[in-house]
Structures are given as structure tokens and as C-alpha cells.
Amino acid sequence: MMDERQIFNDYIKSEGLKGTSQRAAVLDVFLGTEGHVSVDDMHRMLSRRKLKVGYATVHRTMKLIAQCGLARQVRFNDGITRFEHQYMHEHHHHLVCTQCGKVIEFNSDRIDDAEKIILRKYGFLMHSHRYDVFGLCKECQNKKAGSSVKSG
Amino acid sequence: MMDERQIFNDYIKSEGLKGTSQRAAVLDVFLGTEGHVSVDDMHRMLSRRKLKVGYATVHRTMKLIAQCGLARQVRFNDGITRFEHQYMHEHHHHLVCTQCGKVIEFNSDRIDDAEKIILRKYGFLMHSHRYDVFGLCKECQNKKAGSSVKSG
DNA sequence: AGTATATTGAAAATGACTTTCATTTTCGAG
DNA sequence: CTCGAAAATGAAAGTCATTTTCAATATACT
Structure with a gap:
């Protein structure tokens, strides 16, 4: 069973991207969530943990997390994009x-x-x-x- | 069988709103559409017919058309709200x-x-x-x- | 007709992203 | 290690659909 951090890091590498503390922090917080979290939720949770990651970077990282298959974007009808776990979670x-x-x-x-x-x-x-x-x-x-x- | 214009006008009246040429024009054009039209589409169609209705008014009127049950809002994943007929159209x-x-x-x-x-x-x-x-x-x-x- | 009230539309505001760009960080090569 | 090319960051500006503002205008009861 492949670890989620492993999947993310492999994806980062395969795309020629670089590992950063911000990306690790965002992934870390996301892995601790349940249900449907918005970028705003993520940003707030990161702040609460004293992890200062810019808004734009949270956005960018959530996109990466979705691209590597760990998260799925969900949009109901309030105009806000949310993310839910996709790995090891039944559709x-x-x-x-x-x-x-x-x-x-x-x-x-x-x-x-x-x-x-x-x-x-x-x-x-x-x-x-x-x-x-x-x-x-x-x-x-x-x-x-x-x-x-x-x-x- | 109640006519769509009738339904709209009844709704307008029941809400204490007023009938205007712009509202009539927007409804008229919408009734002639098929499929899924955006506010942008509607605005363009109105212009083509030389009906000058402001963008904001088209938005406002489409909302009324949805509220009175003649249209249904549809949102796929491109961030654009579209409207489709709901009256006399099977879901x-x-x-x-x-x-x-x-x-x-x-x-x-x-x-x-x-x-x-x-x-x-x-x-x-x-x-x-x-x-x-x-x-x-x-x-x-x-x-x-x-x-x-x-x-x- | 007169008048209170709603409507219109141009322009400004909103809000959720996205992009820009100067600065900083990462990481593979030497 | 330590360089340095290349990517990342984040603050601020930009997008883009939609909404609100507000002064001018239209509507519809009396």
C-alpha cells in the first residue's frame, strides 16, 4: 500500500517540480481533514497551526493534490470549490x-x-x-x- | 394549459414587481431558445434582435425566470451559469x-x-x-x- | 394626471480564483 | 559542500462572472 505522501512526492518529481515546506504543510493538513474542505478552510487550518502559507500557494498546492489523484474537486452551488479525499475512499x-x-x-x-x-x-x-x-x-x-x- | 408568459406575469404581480419591456424581451428570447443558454448568450441574442437590455438586467430577469419555475439553473464545471427550460420539459x-x-x-x-x-x-x-x-x-x-x- | 415605488443600466464592487514578478528556495552537477 | 539554473513563493494586481449602487426613468395604483 503506497503512502499518500509518497504518491504526492512521486508526482512532484515526475513533473519536474520541487518539494517545499509549504507543499508538505498543505498536504499534511489536507490528510488530516474529512469531508469537503475549501481553499479558505485549508488556509484557516494552516494559520491555526502557525503554518504561514500564502493563499495563492494553498490554491496551487490543492490543485497539485487533485492532479496526483489524492483529492477530488467538488462543486455544489455556492460557487466555492471544495476538495475531498479520493485515495482509498470509495467514490x-x-x-x-x-x-x-x-x-x-x-x-x-x-x-x-x-x-x-x-x-x-x-x-x-x-x-x-x-x-x-x-x-x-x-x-x-x-x-x-x-x-x-x-x-x- | 397555462402559457409561459402568463406564468411569468402572474409571478411578477404576486411579488409586487412591475412589468417592463426589458423583462418581456428577455422572456421572449428565452422562450425561443433550446438547450443551455448563459446570460452572455442571452445578451448576445437580444442584441442581434436590436433589443438593448443591459447586462445586469438580463441577469436579474433570468433569475426571475428561474424563480417562477420556467427555467432551471445548470452549472457544469466552467464557472458559467446556464439556464434550461423547465416548464413542460421533462427533467x-x-x-x-x-x-x-x-x-x-x-x-x-x-x-x-x-x-x-x-x-x-x-x-x-x-x-x-x-x-x-x-x-x-x-x-x-x-x-x-x-x-x-x-x-x- | 400624480405620485409612490419599482426598474434600468452604467459603473463600481464583490468574491473566488489566477497570474505576475521580484525575491527566495530547492536540488542536481561539479 | 557550493554554484547556479530552474522552480516556488507570496503580495499585489488582474480576471471574470455576477451583484450591487444609485441617479435617472418607467410603471401602475389612486
Whole structure:
């Protein structure tokens, strides 16, 4: 099993790039995250750890982390690009609660099968896909129901 | 069957807004479109028809058209918001060719069924969803195969 | 018609990136 | 090591889609 830092360093080398403390710091912090982090999140986490890395460098490094396959870019509908782990993480889709912002990850063999059928039908060669469902999570539905009952 | 202009005007009135020639022009041009149009596209089409509507107004009006349910916002991964017809148009998903930009629309009962199962499993209340597949359309695959054969 | 209120559009602002460029760092060759 | 070519950094400026501002204008109730 190849270590994530190894993958990153190999990629850096294979592209003729150089290893730097900033890149190591960004990768390090990213490896400690879960879920979906924005460049802003990353920059804040780095600052909290007293790691001073410029905004532009965080951007550039996150792009590298995505390019080498360790992260996947995710864009919901707020105009912010987020990154989630891709290495050793099963691909999944998202249920995004538009109230509280929670993101539930899901998978479905049924959907995978249906997708294969669609791709065959159109002769389409898939590189990537995303299936995002927007709505209310169970908790936010309950909150809403509760408040409307009390107010009535 | 309610006319689209009627729906828009009713919405305008219900929100205490006013009818203007610019709004009518934007709606008119939008009703004549197919597929996925950006604000830029709309603005260009309006100009071609000698309808001078400011950029900001086109933006504002497209938002209204979406809000009243006539259009749906679509965002692929180029940072541009596009609008597609939603009224009297079956909901569908997209196969986006990253080479030529073509967008194939698809539907699948299998996926719809699988989605229902997922929603029930997590108790999630869906408002909207999107399923976008990125890759190469049949034609672009052939072009690629042809060129590599010839170059070899 | 009169008037309160919404609309328009040009220009400025916003916000998420991206690029520029002078300075600093890295790393392979000697 | 130590040079030096080449890449990286980061502050600031630039992009680019979109949004807001605000003075001038249009709309639609009385």
C-alpha cells in the first residue's frame, strides 16, 4: 500500500517540480481533514497551526493534490470549490442539506448499473460524474415540522 | 394549459414587481431558445434582435425566470451559469462531452427508482438533483482514435 | 394626471480564483 | 559542500462572472 505522501512526492518529481515546506504543510493538513474542505478552510487550518502559507500557494498546492489523484474537486452551488479525499475512499455521491449544509455520502449499485446502461446506449466514454441531491436532511425536516406546530 | 408568459406575469404581480419591456424581451428570447443558454448568450441574442437590455438586467430577469419555475439553473464545471427550460420539459440529466462541449440529455427509470430508495434510506427530502457525467461523446472518441491511428 | 415605488443600466464592487514578478528556495552537477 | 539554473513563493494586481449602487426613468395604483 503506497503512502499518500509518497504518491504526492512521486508526482512532484515526475513533473519536474520541487518539494517545499509549504507543499508538505498543505498536504499534511489536507490528510488530516474529512469531508469537503475549501481553499479558505485549508488556509484557516494552516494559520491555526502557525503554518504561514500564502493563499495563492494553498490554491496551487490543492490543485497539485487533485492532479496526483489524492483529492477530488467538488462543486455544489455556492460557487466555492471544495476538495475531498479520493485515495482509498470509495467514490460516492452526495445528499446536500440546503438548510444546515450537511453532506451525506451515498452509493448505489443500482445507480452504477443504470449508468452503465446509459453509457452503452449513447456510446459515451465517462471520465467522471457527479450525482448531487439537494434538499432537507431528516433533522432539518423535523426542526421545521416542530417549529410550525408550535407556532400554530 | 397555462402559457409561459402568463406564468411569468402572474409571478411578477404576486411579488409586487412591475412589468417592463426589458423583462418581456428577455422572456421572449428565452422562450425561443433550446438547450443551455448563459446570460452572455442571452445578451448576445437580444442584441442581434436590436433589443438593448443591459447586462445586469438580463441577469436579474433570468433569475426571475428561474424563480417562477420556467427555467432551471445548470452549472457544469466552467464557472458559467446556464439556464434550461423547465416548464413542460421533462427533467433530465446530462452527458457532457469535455472535448466538443456537446450536452446529451438522458433519463432513466432505473435511476429514478434507485434514487427513491436512497431518499427513503436517509429520510432525505429532495428539492432538486443533478446527475452529470463528463467524458467523451461517441464522435470525439472516433476522432481521437482516427488521429492516433494516422499519426502512428 | 400624480405620485409612490419599482426598474434600468452604467459603473463600481464583490468574491473566488489566477497570474505576475521580484525575491527566495530547492536540488542536481561539479 | 557550493554554484547556479530552474522552480516556488507570496503580495499585489488582474480576471471574470455576477451583484450591487444609485441617479435617472418607467410603471401602475389612486
